[in-house]
Amino acid sequence: MGVKQRSKSLSASGNQLANTFFQLEILNKKELLPTSYVKFKDKIAQVGVPNIDVVPVEIFQLNIGKLCNQTCAHCHVDAGPDKKEEQMTKPDLERCLLIIKAVDSIHTVDITGGAPEMNVNFRWFVTEVRKLNKKIINRCNLTIIRSNPKYYDLPEFFAENKVHIVSSLPYFSASRTDKQRGDGVFEDSISALQMLNKVGYGIVDNLKLDLVYNPSGAFLPGSQCSLENEFKRQLLRRYDVKFHNLLCITNLPISRFLDYLIETDNYTDYMETLANAFNPATLDGLMCKNTISVSWDGNLYDCDFNQMLNLKVASNSQHISNFDVQQLNQRKVIINEHCYGCTAGAGSSCGGELV
Amino acid sequence: MEKKYFDPKDLAKFGEITKYQKDMGTKFFDWYGEVFSGDTALTEREKSLIALAVAHTVQCPYCIDAYTTACLEKGADEEQMMEAVHVAAAIKGGATLAFGIQMMNHAEKMNM
Numbered sequence: 119m120g121v122k123q124r125s126k127s128l129s130a131s132g133n134q135l136a137n138t139f140f141q142l143e144i145l146n147k148k149e150l151l152p153t154s155y156v157k158f159k160d161k162i163a164q165v166g167v168p169n170i171d172v173v174p175v176e177i178f179q180l181n182i183g184k185l186c187n188q189t190c191a192h193c194h195v196d197a198g199p200d201k202k203e204e205q206m207t208k209p210d211l212e213r214c215l216l217i218i219k220a221v222d223s224i225h226t227v228d229i230t231g232g233a234p235e236m237n238v239n240f241r242w243f244v245t246e247v248r249k250l251n252k253k254i255i256n257r258c259n260l261t262i263i264r265s266n267p268k269y270y271d272l273p274e275f276f277a278e279n280k281v282h283i284v285s286s287l288p289y290f291s292a293s294r295t296d297k298q299r300g301d302g303v304f305e306d307s308i309s310a311l312q313m314l315n316k317v318g319y320g321i322v323d324n325l326k327l328d329l330v331y332n333p334s335g336a337f338l339p340g341s342q343c344s345l346e347n348e349f350k351r352q353l354l355r356r357y358d359v360k361f362h363n364l365l366c367i368t369n370l371p372i373s374r375f376l377d378y379l380i381e382t383d384n385y386t387d388y389m390e391t392l393a394n395a396f397n398p399a400t401l402d403g404l405m406c407k408n409t410i411s412v413s414w415d416g417n418l419y420d421c422d423f424n425q426m427l428n429l430k431v432a433s434n435s436q437h438i439s440n441f442d443v444q445q446l447n448q449r450k451v452i453i454n455e456h457c458y459g460c461t462a463g464a465g466s467s468c469g470g471e472l473v
Numbered sequence: 474m475e476k477k478y479f480d481p482k483d484l485a486k487f488g489e490i491t492k493y494q495k496d497m498g499t500k501f502f503d504w505y506g507e508v509f510s511g512d513t514a515l516t517e518r519e520k521s522l523i524a525l526a527v528a529h530t531v532q533c534p535y536c537i538d539a540y541t542t543a544c545l546e547k548g549a550d551e552e553q554m555m556e557a558v559h560v561a562a563a564i565k566g567g568a569t570l571a572f573g574i575q576m577m578n579h580a581e582k583m584n585m
């Protein structure tokens with residue numbers, strides 16, 4: 119069964135939120151925020167953290183293109199099948215390889231998209247990174263493996279290159295998964311997981327398969343450990359599927375999820391929920407501290423979310439063409455109201471909970 | 474000011490019940506916190522589903538909102554949540570009907 123698109127991208131539907139300035143304007147509109155709301159900058163200052171400083175970059179996260187076979191309702195990338203042009207080119211991927219090679223502190227290359235596998239240079243790039251002996255994470259949406267015969271051998275390709283697979287599965291039942299990601303996504307995702315299990319993913323230690331859970335609505339994720347136990351139990355019982363870890367990620371109020379919050383009149387309450395759940399213990403582990411996020415056109419950001427809001431790093435080095443690791447390691451992270459999404463409760467990052 | 478019962482904003486003020494009886498209120502919140510915290514003999518999800526069912530039987534709109542959110546956060550789905558409400562309703566309905574025995578006993582005693 120194929121995947122039916124859940125929605126259109128913001129840009130394809132002519133939505134004002136496709137403009138990142140407009141998103142930032144909404145996030146900073148006082149009238150839309152709860153009365154007791156304290157700005158993120160002031161909130162962290164209150165707990166003695168006036169700025170978020172970085173440590174030497176360890177994770178090089180690359181969004182190699184916004185093209186995707188899905189159009190999930192919550193997608194913060196605003197990815198979809200219409201994003202054919204926004205693809206990282208081979209010369210830019212080559213530039214990235216030079217950076218990854220030159221910067222010793224980078225131990226992990228985290229490849230994301232869209233569906234990164236749809237970039238024509240994906241396999242070449244993965245094999246080149248492998249030669250550099252760095253850890254590779256690929257954020258695979260699962261259904262891509264089932265979408266076309268040319269992708270059926272991806273599990274073997276991933277295994278050969280010891281790629282760590284991180285995949286979204288919002289729930290262990292079709293109804294909630296498909297509501298967020300599109301009709302047919304659950305069935306294809308389970309079938310892709312079974313193919314990954316078949317080559318050893320999720321079973322042997324060096325073929326890591328982690329699943330990502332993000333709430334399918336305007337609420338926070340519960341305890342990662344408890345949800346992981348339930349996902350493991352249910353996926354094994356119902357579909358004989360195994361995986362290593364469940365990473366819980368909070369939905370940040372940007373892009374299509376912001377649109378959903380506004381459309382369903384949940385925005386103000388959600389911002390209040392995030393702000394009330396502020397946990398200062400998460401600040402030390404924020405992913406922006408050790409990550410550089412690169413967009414398909416080579417610009418540099420503190421994280422994937424800042425990338426989607428087009429908030430470039432506060433440094434003279436803002437593009438892979440003038441990557442200056444010394445300068446970047448001195449920078450202060452650009453923060454805004456969406457950052458509350460990373461500090462709520464147990465915290466949230468591309469690696470799941472923070473505390 | 475319009476006078477109304479059950480203002481959703483009051484839920485956030487629940488903590489203020491310690492105002493006039495600090496010791497008892499604090500003990501209540503410590504105990505309440507412990508009941509719901511972590512996966513113990515019951516998982517957090519199971520406890521939230523029980524709380525949701527009970528919230529329906531005591532017909533507390535605050536608790537229904539709070540434990541609907543909690544159930545979603547803890548990973549329960551709508552089918553499980555509705556089933557929990559049915560469990561509550563079945564017990565409530567069954568308990569009402571069970572009193573029918575008392576009615577029958579008494580009616581049979583009174584009638585010739």
Ligand code: SF4
Nearest residue numbers: 186190193197232259
């Ligand atoms: S699969 Fe990922 S990138 Fe593609 S639309 Fe869904 S959330 Fe966005």
Ligand code: SF4
Nearest residue numbers: 405406421423457460
């Ligand atoms: S969104 Fe999160 S990771 Fe990004 S800058 Fe804000 S706190 Fe850091």
